[in-house]
Amino acid sequence: MNTLQNFSKGLIRENPVLVLVLGTCPTLATSTSVTNALGMGVAATVVLICSNIVISALRKVIPDKVRIPCYIVLIAGFVTMVQMLVKAFAPALDASLGIYLPLIVVNCIILGRAEMFANKNKVLDSAVDAVGMGAGFTLALVMMATIREVFGNGSFMGVPIPVLSENKISIMTMAPGGFFVFGCLIALVNKFASNKPKKEEFGCAGCPSAAVCGKLSCDGKEAAVSD
Amino acid sequence: MTKLIIILLSAVFINNYVLSRFLGICPFLGVSKKLDSATGMSLAVIFVMLMATAATWPIQTYLLTPNNLGYLQTIVFILVIAALVQLVEIVLKRYMPSLHKSLGVYLPLITTNCAVLGVTILNIDEGYTFLEAMVNSLGSGLGFFLAMVMFSGVRSTIEGCDVPKSFRGLPITLVAAAITSLSFLGFGGVVENLFA
Numbered sequence: 001m002n003t004l005q006n007f008s009k010g011l012i013r014e015n016p017v018l019v020l021v022l023g024t025c026p027t028l029a030t031s032t033s034v035t036n037a038l039g040m041g042v043a044a045t046v047v048l049i050c051s052n053i054v055i056s057a058l059r060k061v062i063p064d065k066v067r068i069p070c071y072i073v074l075i076a077g078f079v080t081m082v083q084m085l086v087k088a089f090a091p092a093l094d095a096s097l098g099i100y101l102p103l104i105v106v107n108c109i110i111l112g113r114a115e116m117f118a119n120k121n122k123v124l125d126s127a128v129d130a131v132g133m134g135a136g137f138t139l140a141l142v143m144m145a146t147i148r149e150v151f152g153n154g155s156f157m158g159v160p161i162p163v164l165s166e167n168k169i170s171i172m173t174m175a176p177g178g179f180f181v182f183g184c185l186i187a188l189v190n191k192f193a194s195n196k197p198k199k200e201e202f203g204c205a206g207c208p209s210a211a212v213c214g215k216l217s218c219d220g221k222e223a224a225v226s227d
Numbered sequence: 228m229t230k231l232i233i234i235l236l237s238a239v240f241i242n243n244y245v246l247s248r249f250l251g252i253c254p255f256l257g258v259s260k261k262l263d264s265a266t267g268m269s270l271a272v273i274f275v276m277l278m279a280t281a282a283t284w285p286i287q288t289y290l291l292t293p294n295n296l297g298y299l300q301t302i303v304f305i306l307v308i309a310a311l312v313q314l315v316e317i318v319l320k321r322y323m324p325s326l327h328k329s330l331g332v333y334l335p336l337i338t339t340n341c342a343v344l345g346v347t348i349l350n351i352d353e354g355y356t357f358l359e360a361m362v363n364s365l366g367s368g369l370g371f372f373l374a375m376v377m378f379s380g381v382r383s384t385i386e387g388c389d390v391p392k393s394f395r396g397l398p399i400t401l402v403a404a405a406i407t408s409l410s411f412l413g414f415g416g417v418v419e420n421l422f423a
Contacts, residue, residue, distance in 0.1 A: 021397060024249075024252040024253065024256070025249050025250055025251070025252045025253070025341050028249040028252065029248070029249035029250075069306075069309060072305055072306075072309065072339075073302065073306065076301050076302040076305050076306075077302060079301055080298060080299070080301050080302055083298075083301070084298060098352075099345055099348055099349055099352065102300070102301045102344075102348055103250075103341045103344060103345060103348075105301055105305050105344065106305070106339045106340065106341045106344055107341075108253070108339070111339065171409075174412065175246055175247045175249070175408045175411075175412070176405040176406070176408045176409040176412065177405070178249065178405075179401045179402070179404040179405035179408055180401070180402055180405035182401050183394075183397070183398040183399070183400070183401030183402040183404075183405065184398065184402070186397055186398045186401065187391075187393045187394045187398035188393070190392075190393040190394075190395075190396075190398065191393040
């Protein structure tokens with residue numbers, strides 16, 4: 001796999017949100033406006049790049065048995081840094097993301113990439129993978145947020161749109177709208193995705209609780225769903 | 228007392244963790260296929276939420292805040308929760324094998340559950356006292372339980388439906404979740420006016 005393929009697989013073919021169905025919580029929660037979605041996407045991408053690079057560099061040092069706790073500590077460290085940076089330079093974003101900023105720690109995309117990619121590959125490849133996956137996450141978030149903000153709030157990045165701003169469908173920015181738009185987007189991807197990756201390549205394998213979860217829910221056709 | 232009841236009821240119905248805050252979507256979509264596994268998972272979540280709050284609230288109040296270590300919150304909380312879940316599992320296995328048998332499989336799943344980390348951080352952010360924090364955790368857990376049980380009923384109905392091909396599996400589950408969450412919107416404003 002060359003570098004370009006490694007980068008682009010995260011965008012569409014293995015899009016972490018729409019195809020791998022990882023990171024559903026922040027996707028649903030922060031896609032109420034495009035600005036929030038961009039902020040969340042960038043914050044998670046920065047954490048993902050840092051953690052992938054460090055985990056890949058330390059892949060021969062970290063003992064296999066305690067690797068998950070090690071990854072969690074590393075990721076939590078980077079999340080704290082990002083949290084402090086956002087608090088210092090973008091306090092408005094910090095206020096609107098609220099609890100979801102520290103919750104990047106338990107975002108399965110980050111732990112999943114560490115487990116599936118970074119601990120098996122070289123530093124540069126892991127960094128490229130992280131950039132691709134982060135971009136894919138941001139892309140999916142912004143897509144969802146665009147739909148929800150344009151119809152629910154009649155604006156795009158805070159700028160009102162002439163006709164729609166007088167005819168808001170405010171349910172779109174509320175919780176039910178989030179579930180609905182997400183469901184429809186995944187259905188759309190199912191409809192048009194021709195070469196979906198095989199099930200073994202993603203999902204359960206990347207989740208630290210796969211052994212347990214597999215017994216409960218991944219036995220059917222359904223893809224693994226994780227936070 | 229009134230404040231405690233308001234906290235409890237709003238955590239269960241209005242700020243429902245799954246359906247209006249979007250925390251813990253993973254088990255909500257993954258484990259809600261069958262009623263018994265949904266019940267087991269929710270009981271484990273209630274249990275761990277209470278334990279985690281009982282452990283993290285004193286740590287934050289008596290250790291981190293007085294020493295200006297507030298920035299360590301995320302890292303300390305996730306480690307405490309992970310260690311706690313392991314500990315609970317060991318203790319249950321040794322002393323309550325029957326309970327371990329029914330809840331045990333769900334425990335490791337909960338370590339990386341954002342609902343548990345979320346409730347501990349929110350308790351601090353909201354400035355609750357210890358008692359209020361515990362009540363809020365109980366309410367959040369019960370809200371999770373309610374959402375899981377309701378949704379597993381909805382899902383068993385979907386199973387028998389003829390769904391368009393591209394909507395099969397996850398998409399139709401999400402659309403059903405949207406409608407379930409719509410029903411919770413009806414509770415908005417009820418609790419605040421209950422004691423007015």
